[in-house]
Amino acid sequence: MRHIISIRDLGREEIGRILDEAAAIQSRxxxxxxxxxxxLGLLFFEPSTRTRMSFAAAMARLGGDFLSMDSVxxxxxxxxxxxxxxxxxxxxxxxxxVLRHPKEGAxxxxxxxxxxPVINAGDGAxxxxxxxxxxxxxxxxxxxxxxxxxxxxxxxxxxxxxxxLTHALSLYNVTxxxxxxxxxxxxxxxATELRDAGTxxxxxxxxxxxxxxxxxxxxxxxxxxxxxxxASYFKVASSYRVTPELLTxxxxxxxxxxxxxxxxxxxxxxxxxxxxxxxxxSANGIAVRMAMLLRVMT
Amino acid sequence: xxxEKDARAGLLISPIENGTVIDxxxxxxxxxxxxxxxITGSTHxxxxxxxxxxxxKIGTKDIVKIKNRELRKEEVDRIALIAPRASINIIxxxxxxxxxxxxxxxxxxxxxxxxxPGCISNTNEPIQSCFLVxxxxxxxxxxxxxxxxxxxxxII
Numbered sequence: 001m002r003h004i005i006s007i008r009d010l011g012r013e014e015i016g017r018i019l020d021e022a023a024a025i026q027s028r029x030x031x032x033x034x035x036x037x038x039x040l041g042l043l044f045f046e047p048s049t050r051t052r053m054s055f056a057a058a059m060a061r062l063g064g065d066f067l068s069m070d071s072v073x074x075x076x077x078x079x080x081x082x083x084x085x086x087x088x089x090x091x092x093x094x095x096x097x098v099l100r101h102p103k104e105g106a107x108x109x110x111x112x113x114x115x116x117p118v119i120n121a122g123d124g125a126x127x128x129x130x131x132x133x134x135x136x137x138x139x140x141x142x143x144x145x146x147x148x149x150x151x152x153x154x155x156x157x158x159x160x161x162x163x164x165l166t167h168a169l170s171l172y173n174v175t176x177x178x179x180x181x182x183x184x185x186x187x188x189x190x191a192t193e194l195r196d197a198g199t200x201x202x203x204x205x206x207x208x209x210x211x212x213x214x215x216x217x218x219x220x221x222x223x224x225x226x227x228x229x230x231a232s233y234f235k236v237a238s239s240y241r242v243t244p245e246l247l248t249x250x251x252x253x254x255x256x257x258x259x260x261x262x263x264x265x266x267x268x269x270x271x272x273x274x275x276x277x278x279x280x281x282s283a284n285g286i287a288v289r290m291a292m293l294l295r296v297m298t
Numbered sequence: 299x300x301x302e303k304d305a306r307a308g309l310l311i312s313p314i315e316n317g318t319v320i321d322x323x324x325x326x327x328x329x330x331x332x333x334x335x336x337i338t339g340s341t342h343x344x345x346x347x348x349x350x351x352x353x354x355k356i357g358t359k360d361i362v363k364i365k366n367r368e369l370r371k372e373e374v375d376r377i378a379l380i381a382p383r384a385s386i387n388i389i390x391x392x393x394x395x396x397x398x399x400x401x402x403x404x405x406x407x408x409x410x411x412x413x414x415p416g417c418i419s420n421t422n423e424p425i426q427s428c429f430l431v432x433x434x435x436x437x438x439x440x441x442x443x444x445x446x447x448x449x450x451x452x453i454i
Contacts, residue, residue, distance in 0.1 A: 006442070082423050105418040105440025109425055124416045126441055189444055193434070 002296045003111040003118045006127040007164045012171045019137050021291035022284070030290065035064035035297055041094035042068040043086070043110075044121070045101045050260065050282060051121050051130065055098045058289035064297075067094055084113040091115040096297050099123075117296035125160050131259055132164040134288040138281040139216055142255050145172040149213055151204075153179045153240060154220035154265060156186040161259040162220050163190060170199040177214060179204045181222065181236045207242065212249050217242070219258045219265050219278075243267040247275065257281050311346040317365045319387040319394075324380060325350050328360035330450045331377045331384070334409055335369065343367055356383055371398065376409055378402040379436070380450055405430050410445065410452045417441040427454070 004010070010018075024030060040059040044052050052068070059066045083101065087110045090097060097114055099107050100121040107120030107127070122128040139145060150169055156162045156178055166176060166186070176199060178186055185191075186201070194201050204210045211217060219242055227233035241264060242256065258266060258278040270276050323331055328347045337343050344365040353359040360381075374386050378400035388396040408426035412419045419427045419440045429436035435446035445452060 008442070083418070084424050101418075102416075103418040103421060104414060104416045104442075105438065108440045109418050109423055112425070123418075124441075189446075193444070196434075 001115075001117055003107075003114075003120075004129050004292055004296060005107045005111055005118065005120045007129045007132045007168045008127075010129070015133065015136065015168065015171070018133055018288070018291045018295060019140060021294060022133075022137050022287040025290050026284075026287040030062070030294075032061065033063035034294060035059065035062040038064040038095040038297055039093070040064060040066040040293065040297075041090050041097045041116075042066055043090060043097055043099045043101075044069060045083075045099075045106075046122070048100055048121070050285065051100065052098075054285040055119075055121065055130075055289050055293075058286050058293055061286065062290055062293060064095075064293075083109060087114045087118075096293065119292055119296060122160060125158055125163075128160050128164050130285070130289055130292055131161050132168050133292065134281060134285045135161070135165050135218070135257060135259070136168055137288050138257060138277055138284050139255070141280075141284075142277070143215060143253050145169075145174065147173050147175075148215040149175045149177060150216045150218060151177040151179060151207075151210060151214040152186075152218050152220070153207060153242070155184045155222050156180050156220070157184045158223065159220045162186070162218070165218065166190065166194055166199075170194050170197045173198075175200045175202065177202045177204055177210045179207055179210065179240070181240060184222065207240070207246050211246060212251070215251060215254060217254070217256045219256060219262070221259075221261070221263055222265060224263075237264050241265060241267060242270055244269050244273060247273065250275065311348050311361065311363060313392055314346075314363050314365050314389055315392055317363065317367055317389055318369045318374075319389060320362045320364075320369075320374065320377070320381075321359070321385045321387060322353065322356055322381075323360035323362065323377075323384050324356075324382075325358040325360055327380050327450065328362050330380055330453060331360070331362060333453055334377050334380070335373055337364065372403075375401050375403050376406060379406065379409075379431075402431050405439070406436065409454060410436060410449065411454050412438045412441060412443055413445065413452055414438065414441050414443040417443060 056066050091114045096117045098119045098121045099110050101123050104124040104126035106123045111118040120127055152162050191201050222237050224233050255275050255277045260282055328349050346363040348361040350358050368388050384400050386398050387394045406429045410429050412427055417440055428439040435444050437444050
């Protein structure tokens with residue numbers, strides 16, 4: 001049985017296969033009834049709009065159905081049932097499970113108890129492989145992944161999308177540039193691990209000092225709750241805001257990505273620039289998640 | 299006179315007739331070794347412990363002798379995490395009948411607690427903690443947390 005739990009479990013070859021499949025799907029080369037008669041279980045123990053909807057849409061486009069848990073409050077979890085039991089029970093209803101859970105490692109645990117494949121849709125501050133795959137897919141639409149320079153801007157300490165992405169990028173000899181407010185740097189352990197794996201990680205104090213060297217700027221949300229008060233948040237957030245003026249003189253094929261939702265970190269005027277790819281990135285989630293479902297369910 | 303000689307010769311703990319002697323334990327780790335192999339004050343084994351004993355091989359060492367219990371290899375391999383140079387001697391009728399070193403296992407289950415408070419292994423789920431033994435340290439199977447130092451402080 002095949003699960004997709006962590007980007008660490010997927011080698012370069014497996015990632016390549018999923019991205020190729022997603023590309024084929026996007027060019028309409030897929031069987032719209034490939035998962036007819038199958039049911040996907042969406043177990044979301046944390047709020048999610050786009051991940052949940054895009055998995056549901058991906059399943060529907062492949063001819064399958066989905067079952068969704070209404071809310072944690074209405075579930076047996078509220079009665080104190082363990083995740084292990086929930087997963088065992090739901091395995092009897094569906095053909096695969098997509099899980100989002102606040103605890104790190106929840107998807108790994110679920111894969112040990114489920115009798116159907118499990119896809120991790122985010123576990124606490126841990127992994128979010130479907131987001132990472134769609135990030136890679138979006139980059140690959142514009143340029144080959146090998147050897148590029150990727151800037152990561154924002155909250156790299158708590159942002160799970162950035163952690164997952166750095167692991168994946170390290171498979172492609174990418175140079176990683178980090179631009180973070182003080183206290184939100186990439187965890188030291190992760191930075192060391194990346195460097196040990198041969199990935200160059202360069203820290204910068206501001207966007208302007210490196211943006212012209214970048215092929216991709218990956219912006220993440222700076223979470224308000226990480227700051228003691230609103231004033232200190234706004235001070236930091238405004239100094240890390242991406243504006244059209246900051247992006248002048250960037251490389252021709254340069255692109256800006258964001259896992260969304262965004263708050264103030266990207267000026268809306270950037271949306272009009274050809275380098276703004278975050279909405280395409282979000283839409284790519286459907287093809288990539290279709291490829292993931294096909295990978296585990298067929 | 300004879301007693302003084304014995305004391306000078308450094309006979310710190312008496313030989314055992316049957317059981318297991320764990321020798322060359324990293325100095326100061328004897329009690330942690332006992333914790334890892336599940337021998338606590340509430341278990342019935344008769345044990346002798348010597349700490350900070352001089353050793354030609356490793357400078358100073360700890361020794362643990364467990365009477366009337368032969369530890370299996372998989373039981374003692376777990377101590378390799380904190381005492382990689384330990385040796386295990388199985389004693390029968392005062393003689394060493396088997397002697398082996400310890401090998402670090404691929405994974406350690408139920409011995410170390412994940413330091414990450416957000417890890418699913420620190421909840422009421424029906425699982426034991428599980429760490430993959432890697433070059434850099436111990437990696438939590440569930441949340442990927444890497445313990446690189448002070449493993450003993452995380453022993454359950």
